[in-house]
Amino acid sequence: MNKPLVKTHDYILKRNSQIKRNISGWAVMSPGIMLFAFFVWIPLLSALIMSFTKTVGFQIEGFVWLDNFKEIFADLDFQRAFQNTFSYLAWSLLIGFVIPIVIGLLLSETIHFKGLFRIGIYMPSAIAGLTIAILFSFLFDPSSTGFLNNVLKWLGFAPLSWLEDPDLVIPLIVVTMTWRGAGATALIYLSAFQQINTNYYEAARIDGANAWQRITNITLPSIIPTLSVLFVLQVISVMQVFFEPFVMTNGGGADRSSLSLLLLAYQYAFRDGRADLSSATTLILFLIILALSLIYFTLVGALKKRGYKV
Amino acid sequence: MNNKFALFCTLPLLISLASCGEKDERIRVAIGMWPETQQTQDVAMFNIWKMRFETDNPEYQIVAQPYQYDQTTVAANAMSGTLPTIFQTYFTEPTMLIKNRYIREVTDVVKELDYYDDMEPSMRSTLEDSEGLLYGVPRDGYGFGVLMNLKTLNYYGLIEGDYTKHEYELYDDQNNPLYPTTYQQLLELGAALTEVSGESVNGTIFYSANRQGGWLLSNLSWAFGAQLQVQQNGNWRGNLASEELVNTLLYLQELKASGALPQDKNVFTYNDWYNYIGSRVGFVFAGNDVIQNAVTQAQIDRRDLAFIPMPEGPEGQYSLYGGTPFVFARNASDAQVRGALKFLEYMGRSPKLTEVSKLAMVEGKETSKTKNEPILPSIRPWTNQLYNSYADELDEQYVNINMEYFKDFYNTIDDIKHQEEPYFAQEMYDLLDQAVLDSLRNPYRSGEEIMNQLVTLNSQFNRYFN
Numbered sequence: 054m055n056k057p058l059v060k061t062h063d064y065i066l067k068r069n070s071q072i073k074r075n076i077s078g079w080a081v082m083s084p085g086i087m088l089f090a091f092f093v094w095i096p097l098l099s100a101l102i103m104s105f106t107k108t109v110g111f112q113i114e115g116f117v118w119l120d121n122f123k124e125i126f127a128d129l130d131f132q133r134a135f136q137n138t139f140s141y142l143a144w145s146l147l148i149g150f151v152i153p154i155v156i157g158l159l160l161s162e163t164i165h166f167k168g169l170f171r172i173g174i175y176m177p178s179a180i181a182g183l184t185i186a187i188l189f190s191f192l193f194d195p196s197s198t199g200f201l202n203n204v205l206k207w208l209g210f211a212p213l214s215w216l217e218d219p220d221l222v223i224p225l226i227v228v229t230m231t232w233r234g235a236g237a238t239a240l241i242y243l244s245a246f247q248q249i250n251t252n253y254y255e256a257a258r259i260d261g262a263n264a265w266q267r268i269t270n271i272t273l274p275s276i277i278p279t280l281s282v283l284f285v286l287q288v289i290s291v292m293q294v295f296f297e298p299f300v301m302t303n304g305g306g307a308d309r310s311s312l313s314l315l316l317l318a319y320q321y322a323f324r325d326g327r328a329d330l331s332s333a334t335t336l337i338l339f340l341i342i343l344a345l346s347l348i349y350f351t352l353v354g355a356l357k358k359r360g361y362k363v
Numbered sequence: 364m365n366n367k368f369a370l371f372c373t374l375p376l377l378i379s380l381a382s383c384g385e386k387d388e389r390i391r392v393a394i395g396m397w398p399e400t401q402q403t404q405d406v407a408m409f410n411i412w413k414m415r416f417e418t419d420n421p422e423y424q425i426v427a428q429p430y431q432y433d434q435t436t437v438a439a440n441a442m443s444g445t446l447p448t449i450f451q452t453y454f455t456e457p458t459m460l461i462k463n464r465y466i467r468e469v470t471d472v473v474k475e476l477d478y479y480d481d482m483e484p485s486m487r488s489t490l491e492d493s494e495g496l497l498y499g500v501p502r503d504g505y506g507f508g509v510l511m512n513l514k515t516l517n518y519y520g521l522i523e524g525d526y527t528k529h530e531y532e533l534y535d536d537q538n539n540p541l542y543p544t545t546y547q548q549l550l551e552l553g554a555a556l557t558e559v560s561g562e563s564v565n566g567t568i569f570y571s572a573n574r575q576g577g578w579l580l581s582n583l584s585w586a587f588g589a590q591l592q593v594q595q596n597g598n599w600r601g602n603l604a605s606e607e608l609v610n611t612l613l614y615l616q617e618l619k620a621s622g623a624l625p626q627d628k629n630v631f632t633y634n635d636w637y638n639y640i641g642s643r644v645g646f647v648f649a650g651n652d653v654i655q656n657a658v659t660q661a662q663i664d665r666r667d668l669a670f671i672p673m674p675e676g677p678e679g680q681y682s683l684y685g686g687t688p689f690v691f692a693r694n695a696s697d698a699q700v701r702g703a704l705k706f707l708e709y710m711g712r713s714p715k716l717t718e719v720s721k722l723a724m725v726e727g728k729e730t731s732k733t734k735n736e737p738i739l740p741s742i743r744p745w746t747n748q749l750y751n752s753y754a755d756e757l758d759e760q761y762v763n764i765n766m767e768y769f770k771d772f773y774n775t776i777d778d779i780k781h782q783e784e785p786y787f788a789q790e791m792y793d794l795l796d797q798a799v800l801d802s803l804r805n806p807y808r809s810g811e812e813i814m815n816q817l818v819t820l821n822s823q824f825n826r827y828f829n
Contacts, residue, residue, distance in 0.1 A: 064638075110463035111442050129823060194629040217630050217804075303572040303632060307796040323435045326463040 103332035111328045121333040131334065134317040138292060138338075140223050141313060145291040148224065148298040149231040150262065150284065156235055157242030171243075174236035182233060186300040189229040190216070193301070216302055219310035226297045226311060238283060245279040246272060277363055285349050292342050295319065315336045364555040390423050391757035392702040395430035395450025396689070397433045408730050412723060416709045417718075423702045430440065432456070441465035446692035451502060451702035454685040455789065457490055461498050466690040468496040468676065472700045481714035485782055486686030500704065501686030502712060504742030505652040506776045507582050507673055508682060509549070510636075511542065512657075513768070515669040516645050519559045521552060529666035533768060540771065546614060549646075553623025556645045565644050566623030568631045569615060571803055575633045577795025579648055581788075582683040584611040585781055586676025591791065592784045599786050601824035603794070604817040607678070612802045612813050614676075619806035630804040637661045648673075650689055652771065658737045665737040669768035672775045682758045686744055704774075714745035716753055724754065728761040739762045740773055794820045 104121055106113045125131040156174060163170055177185065192200045193351035202212040216222050253271045262270065273280070298304075298311040304320065305312030314334055322331035356363045385701070398405035406427075413425040428447040437460070440446045452460065460466045473479045478500060479487075486501040513531045515523040524531030534540050543549040553566015563797050570576050581591055589607035592599055618624050625643075636647040641661035654670060657663045673682045689707070707713040711723035731738050740758045743751050784791060798816055802808060 110465060111438060112464070127826070193629075194632075196625065202627070212627055214627075214629075217628065227507040303630060307576060307630065307800040310796075323438060326438065326459050326465075328438075 071254055081197065100332040100335055104336045106329055108327070108329040110326055112203055117329075121329050122203045122337075125330055125333055127335075130309055130312065130317055130320075131314075133332075134305075134312045134314045137310070137312055138294070138314045138341075141227060141294050142288060142291050144224050144227040145230070145287060146284075148227050149235065149291070150287055152231055153235045153238035153283075154242055154280075156239035157246060158272070160239060160243045161246040171240065174239055176236065177233045178237040180233070183296060185233045186297050189232075190301045191224075193225055208328060218313075219306070219308055222298075222302060222306065222311045224295070226301060229290075229301070230291075238287075241279065242276065243284065246278040259301070274362075277361075281349075281353060281363055285346060288345055288349075289342055292338065292345070316343075333335060387424055389421070390696075390698045390702055391426055392423055392449070392699050392706060393426045393428040393447035393692075394703070394706065395428055395432075395447030397427040397429045399429045404730050404734060408726055411726070412706070412709045415719060416706055420702070420705065423705075424527065425706060437465055438463070441693055444694045446694075448557075448690055448695045448699045449689055449706075452499075452688060452690055454489070454505060454687050455574075457498060457688055457690065459789065460690060461492050464692055466498050467695055467700070468492075468498050468571065469500075469691055469700050469704075470495075470497040470809060472697055472704060473497055476701070476704050477711075478704065478714055481745045481750075483686070483744050483746055485684065486744055489685050489782065490688055490690075497573045499688040499690040500707070500713075501688055501744035503652065503744050504684065504686050505650040506682045506684045506742060506772070506780055507579075507648060507650055508639065508648045508772045509543075509646050509671045509673065509722060510654060510657060511646040511669040511671060511768075512640050512644075512663060512667060513669050514664070515564060515642070516552075516556065519556055519564070519645075519647070521556055521559070526667065529664060529765075531669070531768070533669060533671075540671070542669065542671050542822075543674055546583070546676050549674050550614075550618050550621055550623055553618065554621035555644065557587070557622040562626075564623070564642070566618075567644050567646050567648070568635060568639050569618065569798045569799065569803065570622055570631050570633055570635070570648075571606060572630050572788055572796060573632045574792035574796055576799035577792030578633075578683070580611060580795050580799050581583055581784060581792070582648075582673065582681060582710075582781070583614070583676070584608050585681040586673070586679055587611040587614065588678030592786055598828070599829055601787075601791065601821050603668075603791070603821040603824055604814060606814075608817060609810050609813045610677075612798060612808075615799065616802045616806035616808060624803065653740065654739055655737045665764050667735075668764060670772045671770050672779060680775075680779045681781040682776060682779045683780060684742075714747040714750050716747065716750045720750075721753060724757055728757055732761060732763070739769070740766075742773075742776060756795045785825070790827055791824055794824050796806070 101226075103111075105116055105118055107115055107117045107120070128185065160167065160170055160174065194200065195202065195212070195214045195217045197203075197206075197212065199215065201215065214221070216225055224237055249272065252266055253275075256269050256272055293315050294313045295315040298306075298313055298316055299319070302311045303322075305316050314337060318331045318334040318338070321327045321334060353363050368532075397409055400406065409427070413427075413541055417423060423739055430447045430450045432450060432452045434456070437446070440796075441463075446465075452655075457466075470479075473482075479497070482501065483504065487497065490501070491497050492500040511522075513522055514526040517524045517526040522531050522533070533540060535541055543552050550566075556564055556566050570579050584591060584607060587599070587607050587610045589605055589611060590602055591608070593602045594600075619626075633649075636649055637656040637660040640647050640657055641663060651670060654668065657668055658665050673680060689703075689712075691703065695703070704713065708715045708717060708720050709723055711720045711727055713720060728738060739759050739806055740762055741754075743749065743754060798820060800814070801816060802813070
């Protein structure tokens, strides 16, 4: 009878000391948890609930289950925004993914004024995104007083419609985003390039490899882990494009040529007072990003299994 | 030690109890149209009105809460209860504010103060919901017209006169207008201006984004005979796919093809007009309530401005008309609303003509005069004859624009006024923006192509009615 009592006593003491230890841990964590709960989890949960309800303003009136989703799928604006968001993604991978790698490579090859170039390249990232969007709106002004149209005129070319051209608007917005973000990304690539063992390059040179062969056979394979992380971050970031089309095209353009899903969610909520449709749109966007991320991680996992260094 | 500790612990309690005694028991009324701090002359005037009001109504405390209405933040302000008791909004907003319950209804209090029957009926209807409940009071009215830069038009020889003396001839010997009175004449004037200026100045701009294209197009379409919403078997439906609306868009395309509109840019919003009227276009479509921006933003001499009625189309002459409203926070109590409405009298903005309201009206004009602002007549929001006669008297005394160039607008507005379409107007404008932009981009579209687009837009629009 005594033995178990001693055991229980030890157990209680141990548990009490664990609790004591944990209390201090929880006390340290609690402000962070509360902030997270208040600013992230509660809004996330509210949005999830709202997407299945009918709202008046931001107040829930009752559950409508999938009606909001049916409504947005029937909305031509949603269909257009859906297409546009993937168009942003495609252009961003074409322009925005490649350019930082090229800049990073050029920087790594630079011998003189390296610090100056690094600062110069990073400078746009230090400017507020909104300022850049407004600045590029002036550059891309389609009127005769627009900066680029004046350059074209001076060079003897016909003016362009720039942001008013439905075929050009998304690539131009992606150019703006790239101009702002490429420098910071290029520095990450530069850091990755500098970690490559220089012996590989020396060996390649001895074997007679030219610059292109060195890049494709040594440089790029060596930075695949960095490439893959920045790739997934870029996908997530571009899928959430918002303020550039908002500022540069008067809220997505009258013809919706630059309307993105997040911008549409904003318009549903704050222009139309439809928090329910807005929440449903953001939930769909979340699911798309989740699906893309899952595809990425599945591919990476499969490649790792086959022995690739990813 | 213990006593000291006890005293230390009870000190905050004692302080809070002492401060309870100083708590202001008065009813707090936050005024959203209170001017910003840097507008010192206006602030001084409001402070005088506050002092008078609080002296006459000691149960109230007037609190300055300058509030610039913003569509993107109004929801958060409304939900968190931080909107001022009374604030001013744009004439396009009440429907959305009412639908989302961001503002409160004030029918009984307005009736109790005898403001209700003095309200201009068509303005009142724009502030009521489908059940006839009232959600605000009008500050003043607005109507669409054409604002002309007479100096530009005279400089290029399209209006007689002498811009160096700010003198222009807008009427012939028989007092017939020499300015454009039909849409066709407006088009010809615009095209001529573009031509004679060597394309350095265009006739006008046509709004095409932010729902303002549809907004302006709806005004034009009435003159072409369009009925954008109709009743079928007792139910309202969209009627965008009509020959009349096709004709309106064909007119817009003609306006573009003739050169009256800029050829290199198609996307314009309502905020663009004061960036263009200074030197880039001869005239713009605008509401009378924003004309002062031509002076304050575009730096045009007020003597070089004319504001003429919307032109006549094949099926009539119409001017979009409504009221700029004061509305009330959803959490405001009846007593607060009563105080806010009474304060309007001390601002000279209620229908009550009392000594205090007369004084405020004069002070308002004097302040504008001191600031050298253009003083224009307003469209009266109230039907009280005494009030309106006194306002007319003050207009005669203080208006500092040449009324010869404005009189036809004010004389005709009552005959040609047309209210916004009754249902889902903003959603309709949003859809019509697309038709406007496509017409501006491709001014050679056929009527059939336009009709095909309108059929699609109409079916989208009718989803709202379903």
